[in-house]
Amino acid sequence: MQWLTGVPDPEIPVLSVVDLGLIRRIGWDGSTCVVTITPTYSGCPAMHEISADITSTLQAHGIEDVRIETQLSPAWTTDWMTPEGHAALKGYGIAPPGEKAINISGITRRATDVVVPCPLCGSNHTRLVSHFGSTSCKALYRCNDCREPFDYFKAH
Amino acid sequence: MDQALFQYLLRMGDTSLILSHRLSELTGHGPALEEDLAMTNVALDLLGQSRLWLTLAGEVEGNSRDEDQLAYLRDAPEFRNYLLAERPNTHYGSVIARQFFFDVWHYFLLKELCSSSDERVAAIAEKSIKEVTYHVRRSSDILVRLGDGTAESHARMQDSVNDAWRFVGELFLDDEITEALAERKVAPLHSQLWPAWLDHVSTTLQESTVALPNPDDAHHRAHRGGVTGRHTEALGYILAEMQHLQRAYPGAVW
Incomplete structure (x- = not known):
């Protein structure tokens, strides 16, 4: 390992x-x-x-x-990511996934009500720019305070 | 060979494959960069799911056909995708209407398949539904934004919803295959998915200010047949492009 x-x-x-x-x-x-x-x-x-x-x-x-x-089942989830992984993502400028994996029990729209803190300045004042980023696992956000765009590793 | 399961797996795999191909046609042609990214990513998820279904289909068939042989070396009458998946991309409203109707159906179907008595089917469903939950949330979101947008986007969204509506009834049809699998608790009866589907669709349409078409109009007999191999002419063009390389250079690999 x-x-x-x-x-x-x-x-x-x-x-x-x-x-x-x-x-x-x-x-x-x-x-x-x-x-x-x-x-x-x-x-x-x-x-x-x-x-x-x-x-x-x-x-x-x-x-x-x-x-x-x-092995497909149980399906992979970002909940399995290690604390080291979270820290490394943040240091790299990618917001780590939120605590809980994507909730599949409902399909109500506006999935974007989670707060994604800016990995650069730490502000909670951010907005979703695009549901998808450069890879399937990421979405694109922008910080309303420091104005920097950043990737978010989606909770999955 | 479990013929009913094989046919059902082809329906799942082919529908994802053909819709994935349709979405991938938009690569570089999306109306905005964000939509371009979204369509290609959704296409990628569906392609991955299709590979899982078709690989399993090949195993169930037991004729050592793999995912590639099933995808590239069958002709249109052997494809088992629902007609909705092969509907052409016209303007973006039609792409979103098609995707929204499909995503909502896909979500409720996979939710049932997660508890399939066949653990291989359940595992693929469990994997796929996480991706599909994200798809359905996104397509619901875009549908509302376009429907409740400008007068022009509203009118186009309404037209697209009316147009795609004819093809949704087929998704809820049962036949000897779904009935056989439902009896063994491998898959649900598709007709049972209709109430939950209609509920989410009508709530979302209401929010988007787009009028819900008459539910009876979804079930016209003329707009069905995909899962038994009776396709619209659109499928032939998709296959001509998708299968060209394997047909021209049999056995070519990366």
């Missing part, structure tokens, strides 16, 4: 796959190391890279046979 903290998310390099909470299990099947991961978003193109990076990192540490298995 410690070796995997050196495997970054290809899109957000300050986060490791461990910080993201992707690793479900690491075990052995004979001489093969089996790493079970939970995909973030169904269509996230980074998942392919992540699998390849985990394999090559373990191989660099001398484990030759590596198999990556994916």
